[in-house]
Amino acid sequence: MFAQGVDLRAASSLDSHDRPLPALAERVRDVADSTTLVMSARAKAMKAAGVDVINLTAGEPDFPTPRPIVDAALAFLEAGQVKYTPTLGLPELRAAAARRYAETYGVALAADNAIFGCGGKHVLYTAFQALCGDGDEVLIPSPYWVSYPEMARLSSARPVIVPTAQSGYVLDPDALRAAITPRSRVLVLNSPSNPTGLRLPLATLTELMRIAIEHNLWVFSDEIYDQLCYDAEPYVSPIALGKGAVERTVVVNSLSKTYSMTGWRIGYAIGPAAVIEAMGRVQAHETSNPCTISQVAALEALTGDQTTTAAMRERFDARRRLMLDWVRRLPGWICPEPQGAFYVFPRVDSIYGRRSPGGRWLQGSLDVALALMEEAHVATVPGVAFGEDACLRLSYATSRALIDEGMRRVAAWLEQLQPSS
Numbered sequence: 001m002f003a004q005g006v007d008l009r010a011a012s013s014l015d016s017h018d019r020p021l022p023a024l025a026e027r028v029r030d031v032a033d034s035t036t037l038v039m040s041a042r043a044k045a046m047k048a049a050g051v052d053v054i055n056l057t058a059g060e061p062d063f064p065t066p067r068p069i070v071d072a073a074l075a076f077l078e079a080g081q082v083k084y085t086p087t088l089g090l091p092e093l094r095a096a097a098a099r100r101y102a103e104t105y106g107v108a109l110a111a112d113n114a115i116f117g118c119g120g121k122h123v124l125y126t127a128f129q130a131l132c133g134d135g136d137e138v139l140i141p142s143p144y145w146v147s148y149p150e151m152a153r154l155s156s157a158r159p160v161i162v163p164t165a166q167s168g169y170v171l172d173p174d175a176l177r178a179a180i181t182p183r184s185r186v187l188v189l190n191s192p193s194n195p196t197g198l199r200l201p202l203a204t205l206t207e208l209m210r211i212a213i214e215h216n217l218w219v220f221s222d223e224i225y226d227q228l229c230y231d232a233e234p235y236v237s238p239i240a241l242g243k244g245a246v247e248r249t250v251v252v253n254s255l256s257k258t259y260s261m262t263g264w265r266i267g268y269a270i271g272p273a274a275v276i277e278a279m280g281r282v283q284a285h286e287t288s289n290p291c292t293i294s295q296v297a298a299l300e301a302l303t304g305d306q307t308t309t310a311a312m313r314e315r316f317d318a319r320r321r322l323m324l325d326w327v328r329r330l331p332g333w334i335c336p337e338p339q340g341a342f343y344v345f346p347r348v349d350s351i352y353g354r355r356s357p358g359g360r361w362l363q364g365s366l367d368v369a370l371a372l373m374e375e376a377h378v379a380t381v382p383g384v385a386f387g388e389d390a391c392l393r394l395s396y397a398t399s400r401a402l403i404d405e406g407m408r409r410v411a412a413w414l415e416q417l418q419p420s421s
Contacts, residue, residue, distance in 0.1 A: 027154055031153060035384075039379055039380070040057040040379070043373065043379035052377055055379045060256065060260075066259060066301075069304070071300075072297055072300035076293060077293065084288060085290075088116065093295050094111040095110070097268045097270065098111055098270065105240040112273040113276060116267070117283060117290050119254060119265040120222070120268075123279075124222065126286065127250050127252065129155050130275065130279045131275065131278075132152065132186060136156075137184045137186075138158070138159050138186045138187075138188060140152070141189070142165075142388060143383065144386055145195070145222065148188050149387075158183075161387055162179045171204070185217065187208070187219050189205075189208065189219060192338070194343060195345045196338065197339060197344065197345065198339060198340075199339045209244070221238050221252065224252070224256070225340050227257075227258040228340050228342065230316075239270070248272075254266070255301050255302075264291070264294040264298070316396065316397070320342070322396070322403055326410075327394070330346075332351060333350070334346060334347040334350075343395050345383070348365065351368065354420050355418040357416035357418070358375040362417075365384045366384055368380075369382040372410065380392045
């Protein structure tokens with residue numbers, strides 16, 4: 001019992017006199033929910049209610065965290081010294097992340113160029129807070145990861161969407177030039193892309209960085225899937241393209257996808273020391289520091305044996321080919337071949353204007369996704385969440401058996417579509 005000896009009768013009689021409560025902050029009123037999380041939660045709720053749902057929404061590997069990483073965390077817990085760390089992360093962990101990029105791309109980086117946070121999403125949010133302000137414009141190629149526009153808005157900036165459908169879902173440098181204004185502040189790049197799985201060709205990336213330098217833009221390079229590439233071309237980060245690129249690029253990465261550590265919530269950024277220091281000042285008032293146990297696990301992940309990552313990538317590649325084969329056999333669905341990540345992003349608008357077997361009028365990707373979930377018991381994510389309403393996102397971060405069963409259900413559902421009336 002609390003407040004012993006204190007008479008709370010007077011306080012408990014306080015009344016609002018039916019007055020309205022203060023309004024929400026203006027900056028959050030128009031922030032949208034994460035559709036990927038909403039659809040995934042709905043699928044899990046249906047499953048919990050006994051419905052046999054095949055969940056193809058997942059943005060996380062279905063593999064366990066590699067055992068050496070878990071063992072490192074357990075050993076640390078056994079030592080009993082789980083305390084705060086420096087705000088930007090353990091010095092040896094920051095040095096390990098910087099070393100990985102320095103050795104990969106032959107650039108001079110040190111611990112001062114790295115910050116760790118509570119997942120890649122948190123680190124990216126902190127970068128927005130550190131570098132964007134009222135009236136700044138953030139250039140975001142579409143389709144985009146669902147959180148980019150909302151993060152821009154939460155930093156008081158304005159998202160400027162640059163469509164890429166006409167250039168094969170790869171940002172056209174000419175389209176970027178046309179979107180730039182005197183208020184342009186940040187260019188967001190994501191390769192391999194969520195949701196398309198496509199990579200930026202090196203020549204295109206080089207030209208985009210040339211434009212960023214010319215117009216003095218910051219570049220946020222989301223490289224969450226850099227270790228999950230399936231084509232023969234080596235991955236290239238913008239920071240490999242010379243001093244002009246290094247000094248204006250904030251690379252965002254994470255342990256979530258590469259090491260199947262989604263629930264550990266640990267990610268990092270690599271960038272100019274002054275930017276990293278500014279992000280640290282923001283983070284000091286957000287979280288003090290990321291989870292100490294997760295940092296210890298991350299250090300083992302970055303410095304330990306990497307064979308598990310290679311094995312995971314091979315299994316994802318086999319699933320990619322399986323799902324792509326299924327999708328390309330579906331009538332009217334058109335899908336570019338993903339070169340990385342673990343998603344396919346087919347165009348499905350050829351079925352718009354028809355009715356589902358359950359009678360739902362299919363007018364956009366949300367209608368298709370809801371009908372598939374309710375009628376075929378297959379959960380997907382509507383493309384409208386990524387700024388491209390002609391498409392659906394399907395994840396192959398699940399077993400081959402579930403991919404086969406899920407896609408069989410989709411094919412059967414498509415065969416029962418009713419013609420437009």
